[in-house]
Amino acid sequence: MSAFMDKDFLLDTDVAQRLYHDVAATLPIIDYHSHLIPREIAGRRRFANLAELWLGGDHYKWRLMRSCGITEDFITGDRPVRQKFDAFCRILPLAIGNPIFHWSHLELRRLFGIDLPINARNADAIWEQANARLAHMDTWSFLEQARVDIACTTDDPADDLAEHRAIGASALKTRVIPAYRPDSAMAINAPGFPAYLEKLGSRIGVPIASFAALIDALIDRIDTFDAAGARISDHAIDVPLADVIPATDVAERLFAKRMRGEALSPAEIGEYHSVMLDRLGRAYAERNWAMCLHIGALRDVNTRMVGRIGQATGYDSIADHSYAKGLAALLDSMERDDQLPKTMLFCLNPAMNEVLGAMIGNFQTGPVKGKIQYGPAWWFNDHKEGNLEQFVTLANLGALGTSVGMVTDSRSFASYPRHEYYRRLLCRQLGRWVQDGEYPDDSEALDTIVRGICHQNARDYFGF
Incomplete structure (x- = not known):
């Protein structure tokens, strides 16, 4: 019987122990998706x-x-x-x-x-x-102690990125990069949508009175983010996308309907999102960005408690919609014109693991290794079995060795040991395949896989 969380915690074969201690544990972290607050990094917040x-x-x-x-x-x-x-x-x-x-x-x-x-x-x-x-610690201490090489925050297009400029000019060893998260522009039914358009328009100095103007404004900010080092966008997909990408005039009609004060139906929101993602995805491809799609959250379901203490307070769940057809239509629309960006698919519903694992194979093209990624286990799936299942699903349906690895997806500066947890589980799975005779005990090949998934693949994929 092993001691509680000893040095070989989760590592149940000799191969797993060697891979973790000699390879995985030594690698710095690239955290390409987090919710760290740039202001707290720039200001070296203490707790x-x-x-x-x-x-x-x-x-x-x-x-x-x-x-x-x-x-x-x-x-x-x-x-x-x-x-x-x-x-x-x-x-x-x-x-x-x-x-x-x-x-x-x-x-x-x-x-x-x-x-x-x-x-x-x-x-x-x-x-x-x-x-x-x-x-004796501040936010820099957590990043540097965890050997975080690169940390990407999630930033609204209307943000001025002043904190990022301050961080970039500082002596912090970790490189902190903005990631582009236009959820407020996608949340067309939100009560604050018209006010957000005013804020975004103010940022670029142009009023936003149409869908075309909104897309122009978002692309203008993409260029600003690109100049600040951004290489990743992130979108929440909470309703199914349209089975066929609508024409732009459909999005214009839906935009005008909302600006008259009318709410859109879920199907209309799916149409609006499909057009927006199609247009923005092409802009990402032009700039060699990666587009991350976080699919399948059912948010703020306890209305009494959300009304009492606010949104994003732990009352979210897993949606069970079917997203496959609309997702395929979106990817295919861009691929037909050779304008599909590098894309990462995350889904909160584990019943869709094989759906995503199969979907990525439809749109892989060289020379990018793993151009379409099946993202790591996310949110409610980020546990021991969820991570192991993600490894096995990607191995069954794709190429596990091309994965760009783990993210914290966290607001906490204390959360970086989650990378250790992930790396131990990865080495556990590889070790079991070797132990069961399913892969040779080839140190060079195994070390390359571990280095890739834990560090190098992300650096190459995102162009950091």
Whole structure:
């Protein structure tokens, strides 16, 4: 029996242990999708205590605490931070098998050198020891200690990127790059959509009164982001896309309908999104960007609690729509004109793993290795079985060795040990294939695969 999360945690073969300790563990991190706040990096934010670092804004932990019977005043409410921390420590032992249990212990060890199990008995010692270390740490400390080579934030087209310019001129070793996230331009039914158009128009100095003007404004900002080093866009696809890409005049009609104050139906939103993604995708291809599509979230479903404490507070779920036909139509529309950008497909519904695994093979073209990527296990799938299943699905239907690897997809500066968790699982899977006689014990070939997935493929794919 292995000791709790020892040095060979998750590594159950000799090959896995060698691949992790000698290869994977030594590689710096390229985190090409995160929700870190550039202002907090530029300002070298410090955290007053471990509760602020761990529980502030972390809806993963909030959902777990709710599941364990913790009332909201100890989660997002006004209880003292020490009481919130104690509540988290008290319930974490109940989370056996949950990735948050493993992530939290890895964070405690890697960031603070604390090996204690997280529970009510150890809460005092953990609080005191971690806070003593935190007093000498800031956001730069977390990035540099984790050996983050490149970190991409998610930035709205209307952002002025001033914080990115400040970071770029600083002595921070990590290269922090904006990623283009035009969700507000896609959220046509949102109450704030007209106000957002005013904000974006103000940024470029041109009023936005039509769909064509909106696309022009977004492409103008793509060029600004490109000059700032951006190489990635990101889009949330929460409704099925149209089975056939509509003409631009359809999008103009839908835009005008919304500006008259009328709401669009889900099918009309899908049409609007399809036209927008088709137009923007071609712009990304011209600039050799990668387009990331995050598919299948069902957001803010608990309307009472969302109304009480706000959006993005842990009340999202997995949608079970069929996205395949509309996604194929979008990719094919751009491919017909040889204007399909490098594209990454993420889906929140694990029932669509094989759908995406098969879809990427339809649009692969050289010379880019893995031009269409089946993205790593995302959000509700980012756990041990979800990551292992992602490896197996990509191996079954594509080429695992072309994967660009893991992302944190996190707002927390403490979350980088998730890359360690992913790398251990990758080495575990490779080791099992070797142990079962399904792949030769070829150190050179295996090392190349691990280096690629954990670091080099992302650097090559995104052109960092």
